[in-house]
Amino acid sequence: MANSLISDSLVLLQAVSVIVVAALLISRSRPFTDIIEGRPTTKNQLLLVLFFGLVSIYGSVIGINVLGAIINVRDLGPLVAGLACGPLVGLGSGLIGAAFRFSEGGFTAVACSLIVTLAGLFGGLVYLHKGRFPGVVFSTAFAVLFEIFHMLITLAISRPFDLALHVVEQAIVPMILANGAGMLIFAFIIANIIQERKTMKERDRYQQQLQIKQAELVVAADIQKSFLPGKIPSLKGFDIAATAIPAREVGGDFYDFALQDDNLQFVIADVSGKGVPAALFMALSRIIVRACSAPLRGGFERLKCANNMIVDDSGSATSGMFVTLFLARLNQKDSSLVYANAGHNPPLLFRAGSNSIERMDVTGVALGMMADMEYEQRQVALKPGDVLLSYTDGIVEAMNDKEEFFGENRLRSALVAAASLSAQGILDSVLHDLGQFTKGVEQSDDITAIVIKVTK
Amino acid sequence: MSKMEIIHSLIKDIPVLIVSGKIDAVTAKDLETALTGHIDKNKKFLVIDMEKVEFLSSSGLRVLMASLNRLKQRDGDLLLAALQPFVKDVFFLTGANRFFSIYPNQGEAINSLKI
Numbered sequence: 001m002a003n004s005l006i007s008d009s010l011v012l013l014q015a016v017s018v019i020v021v022a023a024l025l026i027s028r029s030r031p032f033t034d035i036i037e038g039r040p041t042t043k044n045q046l047l048l049v050l051f052f053g054l055v056s057i058y059g060s061v062i063g064i065n066v067l068g069a070i071i072n073v074r075d076l077g078p079l080v081a082g083l084a085c086g087p088l089v090g091l092g093s094g095l096i097g098a099a100f101r102f103s104e105g106g107f108t109a110v111a112c113s114l115i116v117t118l119a120g121l122f123g124g125l126v127y128l129h130k131g132r133f134p135g136v137v138f139s140t141a142f143a144v145l146f147e148i149f150h151m152l153i154t155l156a157i158s159r160p161f162d163l164a165l166h167v168v169e170q171a172i173v174p175m176i177l178a179n180g181a182g183m184l185i186f187a188f189i190i191a192n193i194i195q196e197r198k199t200m201k202e203r204d205r206y207q208q209q210l211q212i213k214q215a216e217l218v219v220a221a222d223i224q225k226s227f228l229p230g231k232i233p234s235l236k237g238f239d240i241a242a243t244a245i246p247a248r249e250v251g252g253d254f255y256d257f258a259l260q261d262d263n264l265q266f267v268i269a270d271v272s273g274k275g276v277p278a279a280l281f282m283a284l285s286r287i288i289v290r291a292c293s294a295p296l297r298g299g300f301e302r303l304k305c306a307n308n309m310i311v312d313d314s315g316s317a318t319s320g321m322f323v324t325l326f327l328a329r330l331n332q333k334d335s336s337l338v339y340a341n342a343g344h345n346p347p348l349l350f351r352a353g354s355n356s357i358e359r360m361d362v363t364g365v366a367l368g369m370m371a372d373m374e375y376e377q378r379q380v381a382l383k384p385g386d387v388l389l390s391y392t393d394g395i396v397e398a399m400n401d402k403e404e405f406f407g408e409n410r411l412r413s414a415l416v417a418a419a420s421l422s423a424q425g426i427l428d429s430v431l432h433d434l435g436q437f438t439k440g441v442e443q444s445d446d447i448t449a450i451v452i453k454v455t456k
Numbered sequence: 457m458s459k460m461e462i463i464h465s466l467i468k469d470i471p472v473l474i475v476s477g478k479i480d481a482v483t484a485k486d487l488e489t490a491l492t493g494h495i496d497k498n499k500k501f502l503v504i505d506m507e508k509v510e511f512l513s514s515s516g517l518r519v520l521m522a523s524l525n526r527l528k529q530r531d532g533d534l535l536l537a538a539l540q541p542f543v544k545d546v547f548f549l550t551g552a553n554r555f556f557s558i559y560p561n562q563g564e565a566i567n568s569l570k571i
Contacts, residue, residue, distance in 0.1 A: 272514035274481055320522025324514075324550055343550035365551030369521060373551075393514065444481070445513070 005173055008064050008071055012178030015062040015073050019055055020185050023080070026051050027189050035085045036133070036194055048089045052081035053096025056116060060101050064174075071171040074101060074112070075119040075150060076182045079143055082123020084133050084190050094120025108167065111157040115150045122146065133194060136187040143183035147176045217249040217276075224250050224279055227286060233259040235332050237456035240264075241423035243431070244448040245394075251446035252278025252323075253392045254286050258294065262332040265293065268450050269325040270344065270392040277321070278446075284314055285323045285367065293327060300327055300340035303375035307342070307367045316368035324366045326390055335382040335454060340375045342367050345393050348412060350419045352385025357412050360388075387419050387426060388452045394445035395430075398438050406437050423451040459483070462490050467566055470501050474562075476508030479516030487516065491523040491534075500532030501569055505562045507538035512546045524555060533557055535565040 026032055031044035055077030063072030074097055082090025097120075098113040106112075126134055126142065134142070151168045158164040224246075232240050242255055252271030257264065267289055271278040285306075292306040303325075310316055310323070326347055328339035341347075343366030346359035364375035382388070391411070398406045411430070418429035427449060434447075460483035463474040471494045479487055494502055502523070506512075524534040537559045539547065547553040559565035 270514065272518040273484075274515070317525045318522065320518040320520070320525065322514075322518065322521065322550065322552075343552075345549065362549055362551065365554060369550070369552060370555060397513065 004170070008170070009174040009177050011062070011064055012071065012073055012174050013181060015059060016076070016178050016182040016185070018062075019058065019073065019076060019182055020189075022051075022055060023186050023189055027193055032085075033193065033197065035089070036190070037197060040086070040088075045085070045089050045092070048081060048085055049092030049096065052077040052085075052089065052093030052120075055080075056093055056097025057100045060097065060104065070101075070104070070106065070108075070112070071174055073175075073178045073182055074116050075146060076143070076179050076186070078116055078120030079123045079146060079179075079183060080139075080186045080190075082120045082125070083127055083139050083142070083187075085124075086127045087121060087124025090120030090122075090124035090127070091117070092120070094118070107160075107163065108154055108158045111154045114157070115153055119146060133187075133190055136184065136191050139187040140180055140184045144176055144180045147172075147179050150175070220276070220279065221246075221249040224283070227254060227283065229255070229257045233257050233264060235259065235264045235330065237332060237335070237454065238264070238330065239423040239453040239455050240451070241427045242448075242450040243427060244446070245443070246274075246446045247394065247443045248275050250276060250279035252282045253394065253446035253448035254282050255390075255448055255450055256286060256290060258290075260295065263297075263329055264332070265327070265329040266390075266450060266452075267293070267325060267327045268344070268347075268390040268392065268448060269323050270394075270446070270448070271323045272321050274446060277319075281314060281316075281321050281323065281368075285310055285325075288313075289325065289327070289367075300329075300338065300375055300377040303327060303340050303342055303364060303367070304373065307365075307373050307375070308371050310368040311371040314368060322366040322368040326360065328360075328390075330382075330452065335456075336379055337382055337388070338377055338379045340364060340377050342375060343369075345391060345396060345408075347388055347390035348408075348415055349380065349382075350387040350389070350415050351383070352387075352419065353383055355416070357415065360390075382454045384454050384456055385419075386454045387415065387423075389415050389426070389430070389449065390452075391449040392446060394443070394447035395434060395449065397445060398434055398443070398447070399441060400438050401441050406434055410437065423453045426453065427451045460486060462487065464490070467503075467562075468569075470503055470566060470569060471499055472503045472505060472562060472566070474505040474508070478511040479509060479519075480511065480513045481515040484513065484515040484519045488519040488522070491519065495523060495526050498530075500527065500530055501535065502527065502532075503535045503537060503562060503565045505537045505565075506540065506543055507561075509540060509543050512543045514546075514550075517546060517550065517552055520556070521552065535559060535568070537562045537565040 031047045056074050059073035063070035078094035081093040094117040097116040102113040151172050155164050255268045257266045271281045288309045289306045292302050324344040325342045326344040341362045342364045346361050349358040365373045396408050414430045414433040418426040460477035465472045527534050535557045538561050
């Protein structure tokens with residue numbers, strides 16, 4: 001008895017293995033995943049009815065004949081069909097299994113045919129009730145209970161009763177074991193697929209959002225580029241070059257030129273932080289500074305107006321955002337440079353006569369930090385051959401792979417070495433030196449520079 | 457890559473944040489979370505010990521400014537202690553040093569509060 005129990009169970013488990021392989025194949029197929037995702041088409045449902053019907057037939061064929069009754073895994077296919085695909089597929093495959101079992105005959109034929117039909121139907125009703133596949137634990141428990149139910153029905157309907165009782169004694173353990181194990185594996189596969197599809201959907205949605213954001217950033221970058229002067233104005237006696245390289249799509253650095261009669265006014269600025277917040281703050285600051293510093297006459301005390309407007313209108317007190325800025329005006333006639341420096345990295349002025357460098361030091365606080373700040377104006381006289389290099393901290397705070405900064409000293413050396421070149425040549429040379437220093441380390445901050453060389 | 461660490465302590469009921477490493481665009485967010493955590497708990501005074509801060513970017517300074525402004529609104533203050541040369545430069549260059557109370561070390565910062 002014990003031996004036959006074990007061997008019967010083994011035969012059934014072998015059958016289950018075959019079914020599981022089939023399950024793996026079908027579970028990856030389009031009809032199945034479509035139904036799992038709630039897109040049942042008639043064609044898909046028919047295909048699955050056929051598949052699970054065949055699984056049920058196989059469960060009968062592989063069964064072990066005990067006194068004219070068959071110990072089997074016939075119920076498994078329709079159970080799964082019902083639980084995973086709903087009552088239609090469940091009932092359909094159950095009927096196929098039933099038709100086959102009925103044709104085989106034997107004294108339990110009626111009971112078994114009825115039960116395999118009910119397997120599909122009950123599974124489907126559970127699906128309907130839950131609105132989805134009920135999960136691994138529930139499905140397995142359901143299969144075990146259903147096999148107990150199967151045995152009770154067999155006892156109730158099949159006659160003679162003694163024979164039925166004997167068959168049930170022989171069959172109950174292997175059938176619960178095999179159907180339970182089969183359902184466990186099946187359910188596990190299905191649950192996995194459902195989880196996988198969910199993850200895939202989330203990933204797709206995430207990627208889509210990312211694409212939209214990326215597209216928006218491209219537009220934002222274009223808009224921001226349009227803020228920069230398209231063409232650098234030419235001023236007789238001066239050679240001018242400028243560049244702005246954001247670390248990301250958009251950045252917080254900007255520069256601007258305004259030419260009026262003999263005066264060229266320019267500004268270089270750096271908003272705290274980077275990316276989109278910096279870009280928004282940059283757009284606001286740029287317009288305010290532009291408005292406050294026109295017309296190109298009078299002193300740069302007017303930065304006070306720009307500072308107050310930024311503090312009032314940008315919410316900089318809450319965000320802590322600020323913008324450092326160097327504002328200067330170059331006079332073509334007397335080569336004088338008046339400037340104010342609001343907390344910006346001091347521009348370097350290379351003096352050709354003495355081959356030395358002067359700094360255009362800070363004359364006031366960065367804009368946006370606090371209202372009612374004063375901005376002092378200073379003036380220097382430029383001589384032929386002098387070079388003014390204005391830059392943002394993205395240059396001096398650029399790091400190499402040893403986490404060393406490029407720093408002001410290296411920048412000074414780069415400027416001195418290139419001072420005899422044209423403005424564009426100096427700019428290219430400085431950026432080249434910077435590139436040699438950082439060597440492949442990703443640019444982490446916006447880099448902006450303006451080079452003005454006195455040629456006359 | 458960029459690393460920053462914050463050790464929280466409480467001295468005479470004043471939160472003291474001992475920050476070490478680099479305060480850049482990435483780590484500034486962690487500093488902001490730490491600071492707003494204390495500010496949201498209605499603390500009036502905070503001390504940041506910056507002896508081991510080797511780098512402060514403008515993103516980091518922004519976070520400090522934002523916290524300072526919130527504390528000042530409730531008559532509190534953000535006290536900074538032991539600024540290293542590079543960090544000091546950032547404060548003096550931008551002019552932010554005018555708004556912060558800066559002390560040579562943690563002890564003096566706490567004593568200045570006379571609580």
